[in-house]
Amino acid sequence: MLHWVQYIRGYVTIKVWGYSTERLLNLCGNHNILVWDIVNHGEYDTMNISVRGFFALKPLLKKTGTRAAVLGKYGLPFFMSKMQKRKVFVAGLLCCLVFWMLTARYIWNIEIEGNYVLTDDVLLDYLEENKIHVSMKKNELQIEELEKALREKYDVITWTSVQLKGTTLLISIKENEMPVYEQNDQTDTEKGTDLIAARSGTVSYIITRSGVPQVALGDTVEKGDVLVSGAVPVYNEDTTVRKYQFTESDADILLRYTESVSVKRDILYEEKKYSGRQKKMVMFGINDKEWNIRLGKIPYDEYDISGEKKQVRLLDRLYLPLFYGTKTIQEYEMVRQKYTEEEMNAAMQEEWNKIISTLEEKGVQITEKNVTIKKNDDNWVLNAHMQLEEAAVQSVPTETEPVVADETAEEEEPE
């Protein structure tokens, strides 16, 4: 505290020598002149004295027969006068301070933690939609509303905490560890659904759980034919339809159909053979424009260019539209090659496996297959004739005309 007062008021370090410095000190004490850090250097003493004290010192020096010299000036008054000579420096200092204070009012970084199911990108996009982004003003941010909005938007979020740490917006969320089952809104139960064929074929298996089957085992159906109807008729005594009760059809149905696949594979192929010669170049870019820096022309006929590009960023998420990176130019030569018999066999096997796996992915079963490989001079052809079974059904809303209304109306009338 005292140091601050001394600094603000200003002080000088002086060197005192002469007949009796002790007497000078005593006189200083009597005249209420504060001196401190008095160090004896043998022939002379050094001490700190306030500016006002220094001016009052003159008669005392005369009285005691000592002399004094100023060694250094310290404190705010001296600093100020020094700064008056360095206006640009002071201006720079002030500008820096102002810049600092202004930039501290913006958000420069967004951090999200605690998210496992929701990715950072999803949340950042959501924030962007809500006009929360890097370089927005802090006071435009409504923390509590953001917390609430996040919880409302994503069911999986059970707890949110948004806080500002300096210029970083820290969003902590907790996700529900129990899976959220989406409650399917029961679509018009009054309307019911039909099952229709998603492709043509022969019905090879049918078990109906609800609804009225429209086809029998062995029937051939076209794409779009109704297999199971969701409209269950209720008959009158004279076997005329009184009304329909609608239900959601449910059935296990397999449709059998044949399909042929043929795959051709050339024996000859071209391969890039890298010569091993390569050149590097530096690239930089602004927005969509790119510049490459290299020495001379590219001395290769055929070459690949590969490289990596990095974006300049400040902090964690503040990307500037500046890019830099390196590119590698690799020379190559196209060489014609021929597959050997084993290689071709393996390639054909691979093709066949690919066909099977794509069918399996779709849930298609192969009941019969006939695969032939035709070896031509310059290519091999794989022909596969397959009989497939697939649960190719689609669920669509029932399209049955409503039952004649007057019959039901009649009933309601009292006789």
Place this chain on the structure above:
Amino acid sequence: MRRNNRKLSIPTLSGSKELIVESLKLPKDTMLGASIVTLTGNREAFIENYKGILEYTRESIVLQGKNCKICFEGRQLSIDYYTNEDMKISGSIDAVRYV
């Protein structure tokens, strides 16, 4: 003889003063003009109630108290601050002597 008597009477007088101060529980430093020396280890000394500096070198600092001189001896002694009421000495103090 007379001289002797007088010499004897001085300690009795001062003794009675001390007795009064003691019994009335008055502050001794102001009443008796005693200097207060507070030592913190052997690195710092804080002195109140003194009259002035008599000698100041790196090895010794001699102060004039009201009744006696106080001599601080040591190495690399320096005065941290010095006012009319109190002062602070720092350095390595070896001895404090009352002369």
